[in-house]
Amino acid sequence: MKIKQYRTHFILELTPIYDSGEAESFFYLILEEKCHLRRIDLALNPDLTFSDEEIQDWNSILNQLKEEIPVQYLLGKASFYGLDFEVNPSVLIPRPETEELVEWILESQKSKxxxxxxxxxxxxxxxxxxxxxxxxNIPNALVFAIDVSEKALAIAKKNAKINGVNVTFFKKNILETEDLEQQFDIIVSNPPYVRELEKKEIKKNVLDNEPHLALFVEDNDALVFYKKIAELAQKNLSQNGELFFEINQYLGKETIDLLGKMGFKNIELRQDIYGNDRMIKAKL
Known part of the structure; x- marks a missing residue:
């Protein structure tokens, strides 16, 4: 079968679940990863074909996409801030909004x-x-990272190696941590922040596949991670250091109030590309 014909079939099969633009983006993402062909290659060579074996492979992927398994998990990789990251259901798929948080940190650091x-x-x-x-992106940085999940840390260590950087990883339950044991110029976190009551807003492909440990918090204690990390920052943030958070879009005011009551200053809230309250920077 010609690849162009299969592309039409692929998009039609997925459009009841995804919009046609997203379905088409899936097709070209998989085409590049599986066949090392880009959109331009197909445009220049419209008679390229799939073998029967390749069609079987594509049909398997198509059926899993119909079940709303994220394409990043099917391919085992995701792009973030121009880098490739291995992903599996032990870790959240990196989001564009989080790229904006990274960009903000880099902007702030550059200004210094x-x-x-x-x-x-x-x-x-x-x-x-x-x-x-x-x-x-900060060549002189000493970077540390912690997570409660052994499986997540295994993926993170692999990703550091893939991208040729040195990061020191530790297994630690932050809610049970009393001290980070050293001073840091930047403390950053994108902790679990989705309340149980917001589950109805979460897409099925996320709810059914991504790790709930990294997503959800109890409705009556939604800022538990922010409070704990801010307490640690009180002890472990260096003079003129900065605390950065990705936050729940519905709890911007509450998060600012929490940090203000804990003695943080110069608290700044930023919206993401979608116009949602998404990230906070603060100093002591």
Whole structure:
């Protein structure tokens, strides 16, 4: 079968679940990963074909996409801040909004001139996307990252190696941690923040496949991770250091109030590309 014909079939099969643009993006993402062919290659060679074996492989992927398994898990990789990351159901798939948090940290660091070694800790690192992107883009940084999940840390360590950076990883339950044991210039976290009551807003492909440990918090204690990390920052944030959070879009005011009551200053809230309250920067 011609690849162009299969593309039409692939998109039609997925459009009851995804919009046609997203279905088409899946097709070209898989085409590049599986066949090392780009959109331009297909445009220049419209008679390219799939073998019967390749069609079987594609049909298997298509059926899993119909079950709303994320394409990143099917391919075992995701892109984040221009880097490739291995992903599996032990870690969240990196999000574009989190790229904006990384960009903000880099902007802030650039404004300081990067004159000294910067010590950074990423709390709840998951795939390692934040820590690794910062290590890649701040050459003089000493980067540490912690997570409660052994499986997540195994993926993060692999991703650090893939991207050629040095990050020191630790297994630690942050809610049971009393001290980070050193001073850090940047403390950053994208902790679990989705309340149980918000589950109805979560897409099925996320709810059924991504790790709930990294997503959800109890409705009556939604800021539990922010409070704990802020307490640690009170002890372990260096003079002129900065605390960065990705936050629940519905709890921007509450998170600001929490940090203000804990003595943080220069609290700044930013929205993401979708216009949602998404990230906070604060100092002591």
């Amino acid at each position: 001139g990067n004159s000294q070694n910067v010590k950074i800790i990423d709390i709840g690192t998951g795939s390692g996307c934040i820590a690794i992107s910062l290590a890649k």
